[in-house]
Amino acid sequence: MRVAVLGAGAIGSYVGTKLSSVGCSVVLIGRRPPKAKSARSIRGKVATPGDLERTTDPAAVEGAGVVIVAVKSMDTAAAAQALDGHLDPGAVVVSLQNGLRNVPVLARLGVEVVPGMVTFNVIWDGDDLLQSTSGPILAGKTEKLRPWIAKLRESGEEAGFRTDMDAVQMGKLLVNLGNGICAVANVSVAEFVRSRTLRRAYARCMREGLEVAKQAKRPVASLGLLSPWLVSRMLPVRDAIFFRVAKRLISIDPRARSSTLQDLDAKKPTEIDHLNGEIGRIAAELGRSAPANEFITAAVHALERGERGFLGADDVLAGVGG
Numbered sequence: 547m548r549v550a551v552l553g554a555g556a557i558g559s560y561v562g563t564k565l566s567s568v569g570c571s572v573v574l575i576g577r578r579p580p581k582a583k584s585a586r587s588i589r590g591k592v593a594t595p596g597d598l599e600r601t602t603d604p605a606a607v608e609g610a611g612v613v614i615v616a617v618k619s620m621d622t623a624a625a626a627q628a629l630d631g632h633l634d635p636g637a638v639v640v641s642l643q644n645g646l647r648n649v650p651v652l653a654r655l656g657v658e659v660v661p662g663m664v665t666f667n668v669i670w671d672g673d674d675l676l677q678s679t680s681g682p683i684l685a686g687k688t689e690k691l692r693p694w695i696a697k698l699r700e701s702g703e704e705a706g707f708r709t710d711m712d713a714v715q716m717g718k719l720l721v722n723l724g725n726g727i728c729a730v731a732n733v734s735v736a737e738f739v740r741s742r743t744l745r746r747a748y749a750r751c752m753r754e755g756l757e758v759a760k761q762a763k764r765p766v767a768s769l770g771l772l773s774p775w776l777v778s779r780m781l782p783v784r785d786a787i788f789f790r791v792a793k794r795l796i797s798i799d800p801r802a803r804s805s806t807l808q809d810l811d812a813k814k815p816t817e818i819d820h821l822n823g824e825i826g827r828i829a830a831e832l833g834r835s836a837p838a839n840e841f842i843t844a845a846v847h848a849l850e851r852g853e854r855g856f857l858g859a860d861d862v863l864a865g866v867g868g
């Protein structure tokens with residue numbers, strides 16, 4: 547199987563390395579020369595690249611049956627432009643991006659485009675990749691991706707099809723509303739879940755997101771064991787109870803940092819308009835507002851511009867109206 551990955555960041559390089567380690571012929575295409583040396587799963591299994599070509603030339607997608615798009619959502623239009631004219635007519639494009647608006651942008655390429663979802667986090671450790679939280683890789687059901695799903699499973703990933711990817715994307719968006727909160731408070735994912743104050747801020751953003759989804763008549767799915775309804779109810783409970791339940795549901799590497807915080811650390815633009823900002827956008831489309839998520843979005847933008855420092859947990863909670 548020939549697989550091309552456009553966007554050789556954390557997700558593209560992790561998935562590309564894993565697929566090449568089980569016999570797929572993979573080309574990783576970056577804006578800068580891709581650097582991944584290995585991909586380690588949360589259980590500690592290290593995959594090293596097999597047939598893995600690294601390039602900055604988008605024309606290298608030619609000949610690939612599966613094309614993974616793993617750029618941040620604000621780069622999707624430019625990625626589609628880079629792919630235009632290079633795709634095989636029978637290729638299938640799978641977007642492994644967060645956010646709700648990438649698939650329609652990629653659909654203009656004129657080949658089959660399928661939504662996908664990585665439900666775990668990946669971080670860099672030098673040139674190595676670490677899966678830092680647990681969860682499955684999901685994709686919309688299409689025969690063309692069956693061998694790809696099989697290869698992901700062979701590489702040790704939990705992977706499968708879903709027929710309700712719109713709802714999966716909305717569910718992931720809601721779970722991801724903590725991403726911006728980690729960034730605004732400058733805390734790791736592990737520190738975030740240990741802070742009841744930040745968990746209450748997260749619950750506030752999630753409940754607002756659930757309400758907006760309901761008003762917009764957008765279905766919301768659970769991701770594995772993570773139901774947004776359950777999570778939003780569980781987050782504010784006292785630490786002792788929360789830790790007992792959370793330990794059974796998710797594994798978190800102490801080094802895990804939210805992608806928004808990683809982008810701020812790297813002085814790069816963040817994806818916040820497609821995360822907390824998306825809740826504000828859907829609310830605005832309904833003629834309403836989403837003040838909690840709009841506060842987080844504005845606070846991240848202020849950090850991007852260097853106008854304001856990080857906030858303490860109490861200020862984050864007050865800011866989202868908790």
Ligand SMILES: NC(=O)c1ccc[n+]([C@@H]2O[C@H](COP(=O)([O-])OP(=O)(O)OC[C@H]3O[C@@H](n4cnc5c(N)ncnc54)[C@H](OP(=O)(O)O)[C@@H]3O)[C@@H](O)[C@H]2O)c1
Pocket residue numbers: 552553554555556557558575576577578616617618619621624625628642643644645664665666667668669805817
């Ligand atoms: N990281 C996670 O744990 C995680 C988990 C689940 C889902 N996701 C989602 O997966 C997507 C990718 O996230 P990520 O964390 O992997 O982002 P990332 O590390 O920033 O990787 C994206 C890569 O795409 C490159 N890129 C941008 N435009 C390009 C173009 N036109 N051609 C070639 N390469 C291009 C970027 O280059 P530069 O380095 O030059 O910017 C960067 O290396 C996002 O939608 C994110 O929300 C991430």
